Amino acid sequence: MKRLIGYLFVAVLLLNPTILLAQKSAGTEVKQLQGPQNPRLGFVIHGGAGVISRGSLSPEREKEYRAKLEEAVMAGYKALQAGKSSLDAVEIAIRILEDSPLFNAGKGAVFTNEGKNELDASIMDGKTLGAGAVAGLTRVRNPITLARAVMEKSEHVMMVGAGAEKFAEQQKMELVDPKYFWTESRWNALQKILKEEKEKEEKSKDHGKLIEAEKPANKFGTVGAVALDKDGNLAAGTSTGGMTNKRFGRVGDAPIIGAGTYANNATCAVSATGWGEFFIRLSVARDISSLMEYRAMTVQQAADLVIKTKLQKLGGDGGVIAIDKFGNIGVSFNSEGMYRAYINAEGKPVVEIYGAEK
């Protein structure tokens, strides 16, 4: 009899991967979604990582950030609750953040060295491994929607510059005058960097070494989202203006599938933010997925290994949000802060900005 009960217990365990996963992840910082809401819905967003220390934001500014993050995370979650797909939820939330001047994406995009705004975005479908990416846009109001159109309505994965905008016209996307992306705070940020650069240039004889040799402070603010829908499908998306003072058509990790964005129903969905050059070199998003696939890590363990060990060692900074096929959330960053929000076990939004907020 005892043996029979033992066999039954093992059989239940084998048939229920959620139990196995919960056991494997014991002791790590995994946020398991359980509770009154559909346990298979999960939604997490970020609004960029960077030097965001406590006290650096005025209370009013902090309130604005928290309100916008809550609005976006709730909009995506409500879409999931209404039965929409993870791709829909990702696009809906990212469009809200793109339309806000607070974040470095869409309306609030940072300026290039030449004083322009060049936008990048990507999206990935964990069910089909379909992906769409756009880079170097100057007139598309919502780059995430164009990235999705590239995935769903073209034969390609990535389009850049004028060609991508021609496709946007064909697809009847909303185009705006490039002036739409002008914001005072981003303009002032560029002027400050240009001034600092000039001062350094005057002091230094070695002019050739000046380009982006230093750790960029306060230049981040990319947005992203990852979702798990009622059908168990994962999706991830990321949208950015890149980095202030970028030059020569520079493109970061946000539109690079496997670097800034990745989704695979077998593992997880990831969206990154940070110093893009490092995220590209480490294939951050795909590496997190691979660690889960090949090394059976939990989503939090994989995110921490890539961000807190590998990225840290290489000298980069930033963070990721991730979600696995069971709705476990992984959040990891080695920067001072990361704007982020997720839906907790009670189905309520939680918004965080600084390190260790609890």
Ligand code: ASP
């Ligand atoms: N990762 C973005 C880039 O390098 C910047 C950011 O996350 O804010 O373009």
